[in-house]
Amino acid sequence: MSLNRDVTTGVRSISTLAPIWKEGSAVGLEVATNVFCRASVLRACYSLSGDCHVFVTEGTRPEHLHVFLRPKQPAQLESVAGKFANELVDQELRISILAETGAIRELIVAHALAEGDFLSPESDDLSGENAGVSDQGRQ
């Protein structure tokens, strides 16, 4: 799929901010992976994969991915691009919340289902260092 930057009418007004272009019956988006992690991009793609055929590839610039969405039913490409963009933000936020709370979730499940006390006295520390918070979810 060539990178024909025939920007659609609906997104032209934001084209200087968001690299979004029309590619036949598909819409293409360039996503900076230093803004959105790869996991966020793939999760956003998955969530739209019921309504669209999705293709993801490395972008032409470093640290960028290209995402192509082709609606399975006739749809406004601008709307599809907008839905993907919002989903991307939500997925990034979910991953951010998971990174902050994932270790706590594991601790809760372990403490709930295993016989034994997994909560150390340091669990009262709000700083996070003693709760073993990891960068879970980011990849």
Place this chain on the structure above:
Amino acid sequence: MTPLSLLQQGFSPLTRYQPADASYRLLPFRYMRWGDDEILLTNDAGEHAFVSNVQLAALVQHRLDREDPSFLDLKAKHFLTDTGLRVPLELLATKYRTKKAFLNGGARLHLFVVTLRCDHSCRYCQVSRVSEDRERYDMSQETAARAVDLMFRTPAQALKVEFQGGEPLLCFDLVRWLVERIEARNLVEQRDLQFVVTTNLAPLTDEMLSFCRDHSVLLSTSLDGPEALHNANRPRPGRDAYALTVAGIDRAQTALGFDRVSAMMTTTRMSLAYPREIVDEYVRRGFTSIFLRPISPYGFAVRTGEAAKYETDEFLKFYRAALDHVIALNRRGVSFVEVYATLLLRKILTPFATAYVDLQSPVGTSVVAYNYDGDVYATDEGRMLAAMGDTSFRLGNVHEHGYEEIFGGSKVQALLRDSVIETLPGCSDCAFLPYCGSDPVFHYRTQGDSIGHRPNSAFCHKNMSVLRHLFGLLRGGDPFTRALLASWASGVSMEAAPS
């Protein structure tokens, strides 16, 4: 320090219990956009809260003000903590353990498929019944005895024994033999037993009713709605399915009591036009609840094409219309419950789990189905699939395998692994996760993969839509509707609930 000196010391000042600074810590949660300016937050314990976009942004950036109206609510529901981690983690772990209580003790529901024979020819039959006269599809006493041995190896204190078919009353001698054998064995085992026969009631005799009364056997039947609809859905020789069923319901209710007889309906394409009439039929027959169920994609429902005849959206339209009618009936003073909504509301509004397998995660430990030939399945749908020639979910056979091989084998482990909703793509981030399930057999059947593809899953679409509808009623419904739904969840009638 003596107790007296402790008392004399008195309470510490309030500031002793207040956080030293304005910081707080997020606790695990998921979220979902709800309209333009609302967000639904949920956590693994099943707590939920609605916040605005601004409040969510402030929450995750650790700048939600203590004076914000949502702060104390989010703290009370364990979306954040400003007083340390140990106490909220202890409480969340307790709540989580309660939600997952169905995992403790192994299988509680044991299905004995005593025969595949049936006198009906229902187009949506999920179990691939055979004609009445083929006794080779009956379970033998030897098979039944081995199944009982296996059941009592299960550590669960409460055992629900459900006789299924085909039509189990066509094989009533075996049902009687099994009940008596299990009761005799239980003199030593001392489990809490419950017996249920799932029947169309057509073959019901007074002798059977007496036995059911004497042994506290519950009857569960199928009633699809008014006569024309029921007869169209459930043909039998003489076209008298409805007459036989309602006569059986009347006799069973008289002999056993109204609370000992229940009914289920299945939604066919024809049913879609009659949501109110179906509910009214249940009310007329003296039932206090209805379970609005779509067709399952197994057995004859697939061979006849019945399962593919309507889209999930059409069922959801039907479901909402029927639920609206149920609520309207309650508003007029008729106490009546929709069961599927109740199962979900219990998960939303109470700390407890439900025994309903389709809404569990993981799947594989709660139910055992013993087929007439001795094959063992971890779900009823697994044996329905086997009747279609696919034994993917067959765990073993009571004649060939022991307890450990069947319940600890690779099939069960794969089923468990593929049904942990917290790990499934599309589910792991979903705010409805605490209330939903995974149904790996459904996804295997409809999508060729136990994990499945949620964006195209009819199971996901149905549950998301019903949950959205229920949350919508809880959020925006009138006070009567909200109180009614809360009463369904708690099991306490509105009349009995304190005002």
